Every structure is written in structure tokens, then in C-alpha cells.
Amino acid sequence: MKTNHHFAFFDEGSKKEIRRAILKAVAIPGYQVPFSSREMPIARGWGTGGLQITLSIIGCEDVLKVIDQGSDESVNAVSIKKLVQTTTGVEVTDLTQEATIIQSRHRIPEVPLDSNQILVLQVPAPEPLRDVEAREYMTKILHSEEEYSGAWLQLFEQIMKFGRTTTGADHPVYVNHRYVMAPSPIPRFDNPKMHQSEALILLGAGREKKIYAVPPFTDVRSLAFDDYPFKVESFSGKQCRLCGTSDVFLDEVLAADTGEVSYQCNDTSYCMERLNQAEKAEVENNYA
Amino acid sequence: MGIDQIHHTQHVFRKILDSMAKPGTISTITVNEESKKRQLSCYDTTLLAALTLLDAEVTFHILPADQIELKEKISQYTLAQHAPIEEADFIIAVKGCAERELVDAMLVCKNGSLIDPNGSATWIIEEEHLSNQGGLTLSGPGIRSEAELHISFTLAMTAARQEKIKEYPTGIDLLFTDEVGQLACLPRTTTVIHAEEVK
Numbered sequence: 001m002k003t004n005h006h007f008a009f010f011d012e013g014s015k016k017e018i019r020r021a022i023l024k025a026v027a028i029p030g031y032q033v034p035f036s037s038r039e040m041p042i043a044r045g046w047g048t049g050g051l052q053i054t055l056s057i058i059g060c061e062d063v064l065k066v067i068d069q070g071s072d073e074s075v076n077a078v079s080i081k082k083l084v085q086t087t088t089g090v091e092v093t094d095l096t097q098e099a100t101i102i103q104s105r106h107r108i109p110e111v112p113l114d115s116n117q118i119l120v121l122q123v124p125a126p127e128p129l130r131d132v133e134a135r136e137y138m139t140k141i142l143h144s145e146e147e148y149s150g151a152w153l154q155l156f157e158q159i160m161k162f163g164r165t166t167t168g169a170d171h172p173v174y175v176n177h178r179y180v181m182a183p184s185p186i187p188r189f190d191n192p193k194m195h196q197s198e199a200l201i202l203l204g205a206g207r208e209k210k211i212y213a214v215p216p217f218t219d220v221r222s223l224a225f226d227d228y229p230f231k232v233e234s235f236s237g238k239q240c241r242l243c244g245t246s247d248v249f250l251d252e253v254l255a256a257d258t259g260e261v262s263y264q265c266n267d268t269s270y271c272m273e274r275l276n277q278a279e280k281a282e283v284e285n286n287y288a
Numbered sequence: 289m290g291i292d293q294i295h296h297t298q299h300v301f302r303k304i305l306d307s308m309a310k311p312g313t314i315s316t317i318t319v320n321e322e323s324k325k326r327q328l329s330c331y332d333t334t335l336l337a338a339l340t341l342l343d344a345e346v347t348f349h350i351l352p353a354d355q356i357e358l359k360e361k362i363s364q365y366t367l368a369q370h371a372p373i374e375e376a377d378f379i380i381a382v383k384g385c386a387e388r389e390l391v392d393a394m395l396v397c398k399n400g401s402l403i404d405p406n407g408s409a410t411w412i413i414e415e416e417h418l419s420n421q422g423g424l425t426l427s428g429p430g431i432r433s434e435a436e437l438h439i440s441f442t443l444a445m446t447a448a449r450q451e452k453i454k455e456y457p458t459g460i461d462l463l464f465t466d467e468v469g470q471l472a473c474l475p476r477t478t479t480v481i482h483a484e485e486v487k
Contacts, residue, residue: 007294016343019301023341024406026308027461027475029429033406057305059298115310144402176429176477178457200309215309215477218429 008055009087014038018056018211022202025213030175031143032126032210040206047080047105048206050122054084054103057118057202063091065099070107070249070266077105094269106169108190110248110270113199115216123184123205126212128172148180151223159228171230174221175214183220189232189249194220240265243274297340304337304463307473312426312435314418319469329358330382330414333465337412338362341378347371348378351385351393358382373397376409383414387442394448397460405457408476412463415439418470425481426474437472439464446482449474 008015021035040048047068058064064084068077072094080103081092093099096111103120113119129139132150142150151172158166165171169185173194183191184203194201194214201214214220224230239246241253241262248270250263265271291297296318303315319332328335342348344367350359359370362380373379373393381390390413400408423438424446441449453459459476474480 008298012293012297013343013345015298016341017345019305020341020346021406022305023308023410023461026305026430027477028405028457029477031405031457057298057302059302060295140403200305213309215430217432 005087007088008058009041009083010038010052010055014052015056018052021211022053022056022213025202025211026200026215028179029214029218030173030179030181030212032181032205032212034209035211037206037209041083042079044207045124047076047103047122049204049208049211050103050105050120050206051080051083051204052206053120053202053204053211054080054101055087057120058084058088058090058101060088060090062088062100063093063098065093065096065102065269066104067102067107067109067267067269068105070251071268073268095273096269106185106187107249107266108186108193110265110267112193113197115198117199119197119199119201121184121186121201121203123182123203123210124207125170126182126203126205126208126210128180128182143179146178151180155223155225155228159225165224165228165230172223174219174223176218176220180223181212181214181220187233187249188222188230191220191222191230192232196220235263238263240271243271243278245271245274291336291339293339296336300336300340303471304340304473307471308430308461308463308475310430310435311428311474311478312420312431312437312472314420314437314470314472317469317471328361329355330380331465331467333467333469333471334380334382334412334414335362335365337463337465337471338366338368338378338380341410342366342368344368346377347375348380349373349376349393349397351379351381352389355382379409379411381411381413383416385414387444391444391448394445394452394460397452399452399460400458402455402458405459408458408460410461410463412465415464415466417468418464418466418472423483425483426478427481428478430475431478437474439472441482443482443484446480449480452476 021033025033066077066081068074096109101118105122133139155165171188173183175181203212222230235250249266251266253262300317303317307313307315347369397409419438426435453476462474464472
């Protein structure tokens with residue numbers, strides 16, 4: 001497809017700088033590499049970091065999937081997808097297994113990723129120590145000295161106050177036994193998917209001007225104590241009201257009129273694929 | 289130049305990224321037929337890697353030191369400035385670089401600091417032929433269990449690399465290129481066991 005824009009929106013100089021930062025990030029797993037984040041046609045804090053990575057790595061042969069909080073069809077996902085497609089002409093897909101680049105906000109897809117795929121995560125707050133230290137230079141020193149008492153203390157205080165760690169999302173992780181990293185606001189449910197992932201994971205924070213990465217087959221451990229082990233969200237006894245699955249991350253849906261609570265797959269393409277498969281099987285069985 | 293500065297460099301970058309993310313993985317890049325007319329004293333793979341990564345914001349150094357013409361050409365093609373070994377962001381060691389010269393340069397090149405480990409030099413080293421048979425045994429991030437990479441890295445070179453990466457996260461990242469368009473990487477996180485050490 002011929003486009004009327006420069007390929008992938010960026011000038012080549014910008015791509016080069018971001019590409020160099022990505023390579024350093026891959027070489028130092030979990031370390032936040034600073035980069036000169038560009039002005040994008042979407043507001044900072046709306047996925048500009050992920051978008052800049054996607055635009056810098058994407059080529060004509062790629063197949064792109066963009067999800068926002070598990071959905072392929074939310075406004076943010078659609079806008080980013082349109083921007084990338086308009087400026088590159090690449091094919092887009094909803095199917096996780098078909099994509100070569102998956103840009104995501106706040107979720108890692110349910111379908112396991114393979115070694116030919118790259119997951120790009122949008123990050124609003126890349127610094128896991130920001131709540132304990134406001135000064136950037138000081139957090140850089142803390143990282144350099146592997147001084148993570150603050151991160152541990154935060155979890156300890158949660159246990160003291162509430163009897164358990166209360167991180168809803170963005171539960172800090174230890175990468176390659178060296179850096180404590182914010183995994184982006186993915187639910188705790190997705191943290192284990194980063195550990196020894198087959199796919200390369202790139203994380204971009206546009207507003208905070210940081211790029212970091214988790215290479216494939218890298219140890220990623222969620223911070224936890226021996227007597228308070230890390231636990232993912234539990235959906236035991238609950239299942240998706242549409243496709244009936246129960247071993248995925250579910251959204252709680254509250255009916256405003258009746259107050260009735262039901263659950264639904266958060267990963268919409270996974271749910272849709274299961275529904276389509278069920279329908280196909282039904283047609284084959286009933287009408288063959 | 290016969291190189292598509294947009295799509296070709298993107299293609300090369302993805303191959304470098306793939307090899308950097310999976311140390312020991314040999315990627316093959318498309319080498320343009322026209323490039324043979326350029327008659328540079330480096331492999332086309334090396335030139336393509338330089339065109340992909342270098343620009344006016346970074347500096348480079350070429351080994352051996354007598355490669356004056358190549359120095360000028362790379363500077364002209366990429367707008368990057370040539371700099372002393374101690375300051376260069378990229379160090380390109382073309383074929384024929386003596387072991388002593390490479391080891392000495394490796395020991396003095398930029399290594400980054402604990403606060404900014406990204407401020408280290410990236411090496412582009414030319415190899416006769418890259419293969420996955422024998423040579424070095426690799427392990428670490430990006431490798432499922434172990435990988436093999438055959439390069440003509442001597443024990444002294446491995447020792448020099450080890451000296452640079454001993455205080456992780458500081459360290460250097462190496463990119464190897466060969467004549468037939470292949471490239472492989474050794475980031476600082478990779479543990480290398482030399483075949484001769486095992487004997």
C-alpha cells in the first residue's frame with residue numbers, strides 16, 4: 001500500500017535514536033534508558049512511548065495488533081492502529097497469533113506469545129521507586145546501588161495495614177536478578193507471563209522519556225516475601241458470561257438497572273475467537 | 289548508494305534487535321548487489337549496521353587505525369564524527385584488526401557508569417564466517433538454556449570482554465558481522481565459556 005506520509009510517521013533521525021535506546025534496553029534488562037521522547041499526534045500519557053517504539057521498529061512486512069486494556073476496539077487502540085496503518089500501510093489484525101508486533105496498554109494477551117513476536121507495552125509511570133523518592137537523580141543512584149529497600153517497604157506497609165499486598169496493577173518485578181522494574185499497569189495476573197517469556201517485551205514511557213525491555217527467556221520475579229507469597233487475582237468459581245472460559249483475566253460487569261454482577265473475558269479477541277470456534281463446531285455438528 | 293535508507297535500515301535494525309534479544313542467534317540481512325561497487329574496506333553487513341545505527345548524534349572509532357579512507361566514508365555516509373577510542377559510542381573493528389589492538393582498545397573504551405550503564409561503547413566486529421557450531425558456549429537472558437556461537441574470538445579477547453562486563457550493569461555490547469550478510473550479538477548479560485577453557 002502506498003501512503004502519503006513519510007513511512008512510519010517519524011523522520012529517520014528520530015527512529016535511529018529510539019532504535020539505539022531499544023538496543024541498550026535489551027542489553028540491560030529492566031534498566032530504564034532515557035530517550036528524547038518526541039511530540040506525537042496523541043497526548044502524552046496516552047501511549048506515546050509505546051507508539052514511538054512501534055513506529056521505530058515496524059516494517060512493511062509486519063502485522064500489527066493494538067489493544068487497550070484487553071480490547072481491540074476501544075477508542076485509544078483504534079486511534080493508534082489507524083495512525084500506524086495510515087503511515088505505514090501495514091496489515092492489522094485482532095488475532096494475537098497472527099501479529100508480529102502487539103502494542104498493548106495494561107494487558108498481556110491471553111494467547112501465549114512466540115519468539116517471532118514483539119510485545120510493546122505503554123507505560124505511564126516507569127519508575128518503581130517514584131513513590132519513595134521524587135528526585136530522578138536519586139532514583140538513578142538507588143538503581144545503581146541496587147538499593148530497593150523503598151520498594152520492599154512499600155509492600156511491607158501494605159501487609160501491615162491490610163494483611164496482604166494491595167497492588168492492583170503494576171506490581172513491581174525483579175528483572176534478571178538485578179533491576180526492580182515497573183511492569184506497566186498490567187494486572188498481577190499478567191506478571192508471571194513476563195517470566196521466561198518467549199517474546200521480546202519492550203516498554204515505552206513517552207511522557208517520562210524512558211524505554212526499557214525484557215528480552216526473551218529472562219527471569220522476571222514479582223516482589224514478594226517468603227511468608228506473604230505473590231498471588232495473582234483469583235477468579236475461582238467465576239466464568240465468562242459469553243464464552244464460558246474460567247482460566248483467564250475476567251472483568252466484573254455490573255448491570256446498572258438490576259445490580260446483577262457478571263463476568264466477561266477482558267481479552268476481547270480471545271473471547272471472540274472462542275465464540276467463533278464454538279459456533280463453527282456447532283454448525284459442523286448440527287448441519288453436517 | 290543503492291540502499292533504501294528507510295526500509296533497508298529498518299530491516300537491518302530488526303535483525304540486529306532479534307540477535308541482540310537472543311544472543312547467539314545468527315540473523316541474515318539482505319545485502320544489496322550494488323553495494324559491491326562501493327569498494328569499501330569493510331563488509332557490506334558492517335556498512336549496513338553502521339548506516340542503521342550511526343548519525344550525527346553519536347561518534348565512532350575504526351580499528352585498525354590505518355583505515356583512513358573507511359573512516360572518511362563512514363563519516364560522510366552517516367554524518368557521525370570519528371572520535372578517540374576512549375570517547376567513541378561505536379567501535380568498528382574491521383577484518384585484519386590485530387588481537388593486541390582489539391584487546392587494548394576494548395580495555396580502554398567507554399564502559400558506562402553504574403548510574404548510566406547505557407553510556408558504554410557498542411562494538412561492531414568483523415568475522416570471517418559466523419556459525420552456530422562450537423566455539424563459544426553462551427548462556428544468560430535471551431537464551432533458553434545454552435547456545436553456541438563460533439567466532440574467532442581468542443582467549444585474550446574473551447578475557448578483555450570479561451574485564452569490561454565484570455561490574456554489571458556496566459559493560460560493552462558486541463555485534464559481529466560477516467561477509468555473507470550474517471550478524472550475531474553478545475550483549476553484556478551473556479555469559480561466555482570459551483571452548484579452550486573447557487579443555
